[in-house]
Amino acid sequence: MSFDNFLSIHDISIYEFNQVLDLAEDIKKRPRAFQNKLNGKILAMIFEKPSLRTRMTFEVGMLQLGGEAIYLNPSDIQMGTRESAYDVVKNLERWVDGIMIRTFRHDTVVNLAEVSSVPIINALTDLLHPCQAMADFMTLREKKGGLSNLKLTYVGDGNNVAHSLLLASAKAGTEMAMATPEGYEPDPDILRMAEEDGRKTGFRCILTSDPMEAVKEADAVYTDTWTSMGQEGDKQARIRTLSRYQVNSRLMAEARSDAVFMHCLPARRGEEVTDEVMDSAQSVVYDQAENRLHVQKIILSMLLGETR
DSSP states (O other): OOOSOBSOGGGSOHHHHHHHHHHHHHHHHOGGGGTTTTTTOEEEEEESSOOSHHHHHHHHHHHHTTOEEEEEOHHHHOBTTTBOHHHHHHHHTTTOSEEEEEOSOHHHHHHHHHHOSSOEEEEEOSSOOHHHHHHHHHHHHHHHSOSTTOEEEEESOOOHHHHHHHHHHHHHTOEEEEEOOTTOOOOHHHHHHHHHHGGGTTOOEEEESOHHHHHTTOSEEEEOOSSOTTOGGGHHHHHHHHGGGOBOHHHHTTSOTTOEEEEOSOOOBTTTBOHHHHTSTTBOHHHHHHHHHHHHHHHHHHHHSOOO
16 A cells, blocks of 8 residues: 555545445455454544535544544634634644545645655545445446446536546546536546546546436446535526536446446435435445445545555
């Protein structure tokens, strides 16, 4: 293991990507074998955006590994207003063994990693959501038995989740199709990174504005909320633009008959996905949520302790 922080899937090697997935499967099967890996270790969790899954999976993960996690909400530290991000991290590194942050600007995470003497974990920025994508690919591998011969289709807004799915697809050699309306396409720099990473794996990316075209022969259909935190002012305009990208039974019928439906949650039922799909036998959304715990326990073990 050579990575010192976990900021982006682009930053880790193909070997490390698969190592995280392999060990996550192991820790899911044999949790007791890992229960003392982080005895005495403390994780600081900085939240500038609220979360159910991120807080629970990191906090529970640290506890199950024998360590502890301390939750810091925006009013506790007021990073960037009451105190600079630099001063915050230079204080925290004297007290804790690692820092997890869920924030808005990706630069914040990058800048913290540059000055911190303890590992930094990106739990979400407006650009990337790498822990989620790792859990998603763990779920895909569980359900489909492999990754290199799959087609993953993402439908909707080309956001932070879509970006990390692109980077994960490139590491895994998974074909990825993305259907987004004009103006909602993925970041060109992320596409370039994915193409660069995918040269060794046979990764292929298909970009289109037609959701029906994108889901044809898909092994998995993925969507995310149309209005992320900080975009509430544009909600009605976004709903109008993205309405034809809803994942419903008609759209799922274009995918393979054994295709799974994926969502990072929280879902706005009736907008990006219907109840019929969300609650169907094809839905693996709660498996994805569970696998956040197992993937993050391995990332924590690799960064804060020993994996074996």
